Amino acid sequence: MNRIERTFKSIAGRAALIPFVVAGDPDFDSSRRLIQGILESGADMIEIGLPYSDPLADGPVIQAGAVRSLQRGFQLPDSMRLISDIREQTDKPLIAFTYVNPILQYGIRTFFEQLAASGGDGVIVPDVPLEEAPELADIARENGISFIPLVAPTSGDDRVRQICTQASGFVYCVSSLGVTGERASVSAHVESLVESIKRYTAVPACVGFGVSSPEHAREISRYADGVIVGSAYVRRIEKVAEQGLEQTLADVRTFTAELKIACM
Numbered sequence: 001m002n003r004i005e006r007t008f009k010s011i012a013g014r015a016a017l018i019p020f021v022v023a024g025d026p027d028f029d030s031s032r033r034l035i036q037g038i039l040e041s042g043a044d045m046i047e048i049g050l051p052y053s054d055p056l057a058d059g060p061v062i063q064a065g066a067v068r069s070l071q072r073g074f075q076l077p078d079s080m081r082l083i084s085d086i087r088e089q090t091d092k093p094l095i096a097f098t099y100v101n102p103i104l105q106y107g108i109r110t111f112f113e114q115l116a117a118s119g120g121d122g123v124i125v126p127d128v129p130l131e132e133a134p135e136l137a138d139i140a141r142e143n144g145i146s147f148i149p150l151v152a153p154t155s156g157d158d159r160v161r162q163i164c165t166q167a168s169g170f171v172y173c174v175s176s177l178g179v180t181g182e183r184a185s186v187s188a189h190v191e192s193l194v195e196s197i198k199r200y201t202a203v204p205a206c207v208g209f210g211v212s213s214p215e216h217a218r219e220i221s222r223y224a225d226g227v228i229v230g231s232a233y234v235r236r237i238e239k240v241a242e243q244g245l246e247q248t249l250a251d252v253r254t255f256t257a258e259l260k261i262a263c264m
Ligand SMILES: O=P(O)(O)OC[C@@H](O)[C@@H](O)c1c[nH]c2ccccc12
Pocket: 020, 047, 049, 057, 058, 062, 097, 126, 179, 180, 181, 182, 208, 209, 210, 211, 228, 229, 230, 231, 232
């Protein structure tokens, strides 16, 4: 049983809080301190986005986070080092979030071996083509890394069943069409998407996209095993430039504590 499975087992009865941040945003040390602060303030695990120049599924907030990190020359080896540094401070699951190109450029086997050596527990690849997913999932599994698939609102029943049979760690339910970004409300129909996943697998189902408040998290926690929040964090992290790291750290800690209460 890896850290992700252990975590869901240990929090049975409530939803996991799973923030997303961009690695190296706004710089290596600030990113490390922000991630540690988020984990210390109640996050059950964290998605660490590997900054990429063409984040096609991301809205403007996360795109800006990737630009801030890349502008400082942050590259994939730096992300591995960041994960390794954080692993020294926590036993909570660390999930790499990356588009498929950086993995292919780095070398699939090298990528997963280094992610495992750095203390990573899972990977989410939103744009992996269907025909390449099994190869990546196999090599991830060989290295003890959970390959976490995404189910979209447009996924038909057959596709949901197919995805669920490959899933490990958890299934990422994308709440709405379009790109990442805070939304006024989280689409009600995602509850039926979670129910359809639960028909095919016992692997936990976590919901992301648009979640930006404790109210959203409370609603999703009624029926899902986890709540994923990204842009709402990255927008707060954007404020390091104007208000400094300490104030931003305090804001992010408070936000995490509020979301955690909502997930109870
Ligand atoms: O930013 P949001 O709307 O809170 O959604 C989570 C999202 O940030 C994170 O899981 C993610 C970041 N980039 C993605 C691309 C595709 C799917 C999911 C993601």
